[in-house]
Amino acid sequence: MEMKVLQLHELLHVLAWLEGTWITDEPAMGMYPTIKPFNYYDQINITSIGQPMFNYIAQSWHPDSGIPMHRENGFLQILPGTNKVVLSLIGNIGAFTVEQGDLMSNDNNTLDLNSNNILLTDATVPTFSPLTKTRRVYKRNGDNLELIFYMATAKTPELTEHLRAKYRKVA
Numbered sequence: 647m648e649m650k651v652l653q654l655h656e657l658l659h660v661l662a663w664l665e666g667t668w669i670t671d672e673p674a675m676g677m678y679p680t681i682k683p684f685n686y687y688d689q690i691n692i693t694s695i696g697q698p699m700f701n702y703i704a705q706s707w708h709p710d711s712g713i714p715m716h717r718e719n720g721f722l723q724i725l726p727g728t729n730k731v732v733l734s735l736i737g738n739i740g741a742f743t744v745e746q747g748d749l750m751s752n753d754n755n756t757l758d759l760n761s762n763n764i765l766l767t768d769a770t771v772p773t774f775s776p777l778t779k780t781r782r783v784y785k786r787n788g789d790n791l792e793l794i795f796y797m798a799t800a801k802t803p804e805l806t807e808h809l810r811a812k813y814r815k816v817a
């Protein structure tokens with residue numbers, strides 16, 4: 647028998663708006679004190695098969711050459727009976743991040759997630775300063791989604807902006 651794709655799990659109903667494909671129309675911005683500012687495009691795919699979690703994939707690419715850049719795969723979960731969200735990701739720079747926080751209950755449109763729980767694999771990009779903390783804030787406004795991503799590293803110990811992107815829901 648083939649696997650059945652079931653309806654969205656009831657735990658995820660408060661975040662039903664998040665499911666789908668989100669794309670940057672305009673180049674997103676990347677920055678950090680240690681690097682030259684850069685632009686990129688990004689696509690986030692958030693899908694469900696009926697389990698109490700979303701499957702999360704974000705793939706970015708170079709705006710001029712189209713060459714694939716950063717990629718993150720993982721799961722987004724809501725803890726039953728709470729507004730607590732857990733985003734567990736492995737990125738292609740060789741770092742696992744467990745990003746936890748709240749779905750803001752005043753509008754259910756803002757997610758503010760922090761990670762102090764980072765595992766750097768032996769495959770971590772050796773030229774990058776080791777990642778120590780992350781914070782990401784997603785804000786939805788209708789079919790638009792804004793992401794601001796902050797990180798701290800061994801060399802830059804305060805949470806500092808690395809990415810700013812605006813997505814539109816296309817599917």
Ligand code: HEM
Pocket residue numbers: 676678680681684686706707715716718737739741773774775776777780795797799801802808809
């Ligand atoms: C969302 C998760 C991400 C994490 C955890 C992350 C982490 C990092 C870290 C730790 C560095 C090294 C900074 C330093 O050594 O001071 C870095 C650099 C960089 N990141 Fe990200 N990044 C992420 C997303 C992205 C995305 C989406 C892009 C764009 C496509 C991107 C593009 C870059 C570039 C171009 C550099 C500089 C590379 C170099 O100088 O060799 N990052 N990132």
